[in-house]
Amino acid sequence: MGTLDSDPTVADPARAYISAVGAHDIDKIETLFAEDATASFAGQVLSRADWINGLRRLFPALLRNDILEVFTAATRACIVYDFVTDTPAGAVRCVELVTVNDGRITQVELIFDRVAFAPVNEALEQRAKSVD
Template sequence: MTTTTPAGIARAYIDAVGAHDLASVDGLLADTLEARVGPGASNKEQWMLALARLLPALLRNDVRDVYEHGDHACVVYDFVTDTPAGAVVCVENLHVADGRITDIELVFDKVAFAPVTEALKERAAAHPAG
């Protein structure tokens, strides 16, 4: 799989997030990105900030499968954390145009992800930004 196909670009994005390589993530996202989790939508800047907030709990992303259809790709992966949640299965449906991701829809089980959110809150409270 090359990184010029929608599936390759999607895989490179998930791998870069898992490697905490936000510079590479930034390069894979279009400036016009719209990312959604449930009813909420984020632009590129908001999405990058959200990813940065998650990285302290993320050990890696283990890709299970990548599907491609036209200019869309779907990645199924385990978001592997150092929290009591362990690995949380996630699915990202992505649209790619001109070699960059323009649209992301992230789907995951919020109940399974709750321990990640709680651990990040506890860590932030224990080490407030100064």
């Protein structure tokens, strides 16, 4: 787990968020996010509630997040991690740019390989069908 030139006032909440997602800890995630926080990925911008609900939908396939690197610049942290799943995708490398103001996350931007992540979505869809 690397940390290079990292400001703890920015890195710590960002790291806690990625760890909380990996632990499926919605309560912790909610405490870390500002009420007006937004999240973006794949050209979409989501509200705090929509982002957290999206994370919740991924939990059935997510085993953990393995944080590899954390870098900070001003109020932003860049976290590189493996999103480790129980699907054929295995671990999917992700990068999140996390903005922290006054100890709360105000914005996240998720960057990942959508092709590498596709088996995760397929597995979740199959699992949802088998429950119906």
